[in-house]
Amino acid sequence: MKQEILTQFPWPWLPTLALVIFFVFFIGLLINVSMRSRRPIFDAAETLPLQEAQKFGEKL
C-alpha cells in the first residue's frame, strides 16, 4: 500500500527541501541577532513594556 501511495505522491524529497529552507533561514537569523551593531537596539526595545507614556500635566 505504501508503494501505491508513493506513486501517487512522488515527492519524498519535500521534507529535505523544507529542512534546507528552514536551516538557511535559521542560520541567517542567528547571524543577524548576534551582530554587535544590534545591541543598542535590543537594549532600547527590551525596556518598552516598562515605560509608561507620560501622564498629562506631569513634567518631562
Add this chain to the structure above:
Amino acid sequence: MSKTELHQPMETFAYDDEIVKQFSLATIIWGGVAFLVGIICALQLADWHLNFGLSWLTFGRLRPLHTNAAIFAFGGNAIFAGIYYSTQRLCKARLFNDTLSKIHFWGWQLIIVSAALTLPFGITQGKEYAELEWPIDIAITLIWVVFAINFFGTLWRRREKHMYVALWFYIATIVTVAVLHIVNSVEVPVSWYQSYPVYAGVQDALVQWWYGHNAVAFFLTTPFLGLMYFFIPKAANRPVYSYRLSIVHFWSLVFIYIWAGPHHLLYTALPEWAQTLGMVFSVMLWAPSWGGMINGLLTLRGSWDKVRTEPVLKFMATSLTFYGMATFEGPLLSIKSVSALGHYTDWIIAHVHGGTLGWNGFLTFGMLYYLVPALYKTELYSKRLANIHFWTSTIGILLYIISMWTSGITQGLMLRAIDSTGKLVYPDFVETIVRIAPLYWIRAFGGTLFLAGFLVMCYNLYKTWQLAPKNQKQDLYQAPALSKAIPADDNNSGPWHRRLEGLMPAFSILVLLGIVLGSAIEILPTLIVHTYAPANSKVAPYTPLELAGRDLYINEGCYNCHSQMIRTLPEDVLRYGKASLPEESMYDHPFQWGSKRTGPDLARVGGKYPDLWHYRHMLDPRSVTPNSIMPVYPWLFDDKTDFAILTKKFSVMQSLGVPYTDDEVRTAPETARAQAMQIAQGLSADSPIKGLEDKKIIAIIAYLQRLGKNPELLNAAEKSEAQPAPEVQ
C-alpha cells in the same frame, strides 16, 4: 527619547480601557461556562446516565461546545483583552477606532452565543474546532477583519517607533488565523444550517489538521506568548531576560509550527512523506518552545521572592512551567512510535489539558489579577484568596493530567497487547474501558477543583471591583508624535531587521510568507493530485440513505468517540481489519477519521453485526455490550429522516466531484425510501419492531452497515497486491 522624537509636537491621548474591561468580563463569564460544560462531559464518561436521555446534552454534541467555548470564548476573549491593553501601552496610542472595538466585542459575543445555540442541537460541520456552520464562519471572518483593522490601525498610529516583540506575536496571530480559518472553511452550503467542505478524505484530513494544530499554535500559543512577553516583565518590573532570544524564538516558532499538523495523522492513509515532515518539524518545535519558556522564566531571576507572594507572578510562572511541560510532551507524542501508543487515547486529553488549563488558563488568571486592579486603580482584594485559587486549581490540573496519563497509557498498552500466539490479549474493547473507568471519576473531580478555584477568583475580583474608587476620571497621557520617515541617523545603524521592525506592513508580509511557504509545501501536493486513488480502484459513493445516515452520524457527534481509520499497525489490523486505504474515504466530505477512540474504530464495522444488533445497541448499548459507556440514542427511534433534502445534498456532492448521475440526484429521496423500507422490513421480520422505515435509526444503520464495505474496491485491492505485513514497532 531620540533627537527626532523631540522635534515632534507633543500629543495628548487617553487609552480605551473600557473595551479591555468588557473583554475581561466576557473572559470570566465564558471561562465559567467552558469549565462547567467540560465537567459535565467528564461526568458523562464516568457515568453514561448523566445526559438524562436529553439529545442536546449528550457527549457527542456537548464536547464540541466545550472545546469551542474553552478555545474561542474563554481563550479568545482573554487574548482580545490582553492584546488591546498591551498594544495601546506599547504603541502609546489609543485603539484605532472605538466603534470598531465595539463591533469586535459584540460581534464576537454573538458568534459565541450562536455556537451555544447550534452545537447542542447537532448543527455542526464535524471538523474539530471548526464545527461552526457556514453562516457563523462568515461572521467569524468579518469580525476577525474588524479586529485586524483595529489592531493594525493602532500600530499605524503608534507613537513609539519600535514594535516590541509582543506585537510581532500578535501580528503573527492575526495574519495566520485568518489564513487558517479561510482555507479550512471552504464549503458549499446545503441549507442554512448545513454545508459540505470542498475537501474530502485524505485532503480534508490534511487541511483539517493543518488548521487544527495551528489553531493551537496561533490561537493558544502565539498570542499568549505575546501576553507573556508583555505582562511578565511588567509584573516583575524588569526587562525580558534576552531580547535577542525572543527574536530567535519568534521567527523559529512561527516558521516551524505551521508544518507540524500531520503529526495528528501518523500511521494513517496520509502519504508517508507528509507524516515524516510533520514528525520532524514537531520534534524541532521543542527548541523554540523551550527557548521561549526559559526566556520567560529567567526574566524572573532575582524576583523569585515575588513569585511566592505576588499572585500575578505566581500564576504566570506556573503557566510557563505548564507550557514547558506541554511543549515537551507534544514533540514526544509526535514521534511515530510514541504516537502509536498514545494516539486516540486519553494521553492526548492529558496533554491538551496541561496546555489549556495550565498554560492558557493560568496565564489568563495571572493577567486578570494584574488587569482588574490596574484598570480600576485599586489593590487586589485578597492575596489569600488568590493563593487558595492557585492551590485548588493546581491540584485540580494535576489530578486531571495524572489520571488521564494513567488512563491513556493503560488503555494504549492493553489495546496493543498481543500474546505469544499472535492474538490480542484483550479482544473486547470494553475490557479496557472497565479498567480505566475509575480514572474518569478522578478526572471529573480534578476538573471540579479547577472550577472551584476559578470561582474563588471570580469572588476575589468582584470584591476588588467593589473597592474601586467611585467617579474615576479618565487619565490623559502625552507622547510626541512619531515621524513616519525613517530618521537619517538610523540608517547607518540599520541592519535590515531594525528597519523591518519599524515597518509594520513589510513585517506582516514576511510573516505571511513564512507561514504560506510551509503550508503550501505541505498541502499543495495533496490538493493538486485529485486522483490520489489508484486509477483502477472503483469506489462506489454512498447511497442516498447512507449519506443521510452519515450526516446524522456527524450531527450526533459520533466522531468524538469513534475513529474511522485503521492504522498500519499490527494491533489496529488485528483488532479492526485491513488498514484503511486512502481511496476508501475519497468521497467523505468531511473526512471521518476521528481523533479519539473512546469507543472502537468503526472503519470496518459494516457487516460485523446484524441490523438488529445495531438497533438494540443504539437504543441501549448495555443490552448488547455490558459495561459500555456509550450514550443511549432513543430520539433516533422517534425522529424522522429528512428525505426531501437528499436531492439537494446529492447535487452539492455532485458539484464537489462525487460521481452521481443526474438521475441519481433527482431520484435520491425515492431511492432512500426504498432502501429504508428494505432495512425496516428486515428488522420487523425477526421481531415485533414495526413502522421504522422513515425513522433516523434506519439511516444510521444503513450507514454503519456500509462502513468498510466497498465490494468492488476490496476485490480490486486483493487482486493487485496482498496487504504488506504491518510495520512492527
